[in-house]
Amino acid sequence: MSWASWTTAGVYTGRGGVLTEEGGIVTGDLTVHTTYADDEARVAVQYTGASDWFTLSGSPVPCSSEQESRDLHDAVVAAVRAGGGATVPYPPDTPSEPRRTVSD
Secondary structure: OOEEEEEEEEEEOOOOOEEEOOOEEEOOEEEEEEEEEOOEEEEEEEEOOOOOOEEEOOOOEEOOOHHHHHHHHHHHHHHHHHOOOEOOOOOOOOOOOOOEOOOO
């Protein structure tokens, strides 16, 4: 079993924020965390410095490798910065065009 994780703090959401499972739309200064294990990536966000994590809508995502999950993390960070009610972009190689579920 392969396992890895990535965390990026200080990611400011674009207008419209991101969509989470537990908290709905979240905006502001976020920390993005991606964990890869068992051929899937789980993505969560939290207000930077807070203790509660929120599952980003669209997570978990199937990933066939650690590198693919790293690419997904980078795409998620780009999607968070884009805002617009962003969710986990899939496939991960499209960071400039995140899947959106809420219109601006």
